[in-house]
């Protein structure tokens with residue numbers, strides 16, 4: 001079982017392009033694993049508690065639950081529009097999740113992992129956390145990234161994070177595949193080397209924050225938003241679920257094969273808090289999850305932020321350019337783990353060039369000429385030459401490159417491999433000139449071979465494209481009249497998918513070109 005999750009998004013506002021990227025990336029990985037024949041469970045969702053939701057709800061004069069539900073709908077609608085096909089949906093307001101968080105708090109208290117104490121210190125309202133001297137900048141101040149910082153004195157519940165620090169250091173250094181890509185793991189190693197871990201404050205007094213999960217043994221407190229949110233990965237996977245619950249079987253799903261998250265929430269949330277929480281709950285080293293860290297989308301090198309007014313709205317982009325163009329761009333123009341610059345011109349250029357001009361053209365040419373010269377019928381076994389062997393060799397190489405890239409979550413490299421074959425096919429067409437072969441009846445056998453090779457290649461390309469662009473892959477399969485094509489697994493991709501005598505359909509544009517008006 002390949003269990004894959006994403007970060008759950010804050011419902012204090014509408015989804016942005018970073019949210020869309022992460023969910024599309026996880027969706028592509030999930031679809032690729034299915035293509036490999038793996039059984040997959042894909043969980044995503046929303047993080048509905050916390051101060052920001054409470055504050056935004058107050059601004060609108062509605063209660064936090066209503067506000068969170070309203071923004072949650074924006075996320076659900078966007079995932080539908082973008083074809084993000086999840087199996088499980090996590091909402092932290094869900095009673096099943098609350099029951100799980102509550103049970104874990106009671107269990108940890110019984111294990112001696114929680115204690116209550118008074119503390120006076122500086123508190124960042126924006127980040128909803130107490131700050132330490134480590135959070136001061138070189139000038140000794142709390143920088144603007146912390147927003148409003150106030151001095152607070154209050155009693156709270158603490159988790160004995162420090163008791164697990166030694167174990168975590170050993171675990172991370174002896175398990176290189178805990179965090180990927182490796183340069184992101186190095187960031188975690190660096191953070192662990194530089195810090196003596198302090199215990200983690202996991203409660204907020206209700207007088208300050210009402211919008212959270214109540215402590216079962218101390219009803220004046222709610223759970224700190226991160227402690228609540230991280231647990232979604234197990235609560236919605238069926239951890240501690242009651243008999244007859246509609247949640248999946250935890251034994252079957254766990255450990256998670258990939259928590260897909262952004263670089264900002266590796267340290268400390270996913271790389272430190274989460275493994276220590278699991279360890280405190282009794283999870284063994286073998287039961288630790290794996291983390292896949294992606295980089296950030298920036299705008300002209302600057303971080304996207306609401307205050308800078310440079311946030312890209314994925315919903316509008318999908319309406320304007322189509323969900324296919326957006327999905328393609330988001331995984332094609334970035335190396336998993338690294339940052340990228342969001343550039344609309346490149347979105348349009350990559351779609352028009354690689355999809356409309358190359359793959360779309362191959363589809364159109366192969367089916368059009370098979371229709372025109374061969375009544376749509378594929379005939380194999382005719383005259384061949386070395387060029388045909390090269391075409392097959394190209395496909396073999398591409399299959400290997402594609403698999404290697406996708407197995408290491410590098411979708412951009414996988415697509416580049418696929419595109420190399422498409423370009424090869426178009427060049428093969430130009431060299432062999434089927435439109436001229438078609439004029440000479442003596443060359444009918446050669447013509448049939450060339451067209452059969454193109455149709456065969458197109459079938460392979462549709463399958464390889466399907467994790468990234470499932471709808472266009474379906475459209476190609478339909479035009480090929482191969483209804484079961486996308487049921488094939490990666491290992492089934494051997495030369496000979498299209499049998500002798502197969503009748504193809506008529507071509508229709510799979511990737512209509514994006515035309516930008518001058519004024520825009």
Ligand code: ME8
Pocket residue numbers: 006007008009010017018019021022047229230231232260261262263264265295296297298304
């Ligand atoms: O952090 N580019 O929620 P969130 C790429 N609720 N990814 C980005 C991005 C950008 N510009 N901006 C944000 C939270 N992200 C918590 C998670 S998980 C138990 C709780 C990514 O809505 C970010 O890195 O602020 C994170 O992985 C996800 O979007 C949600 O961010």
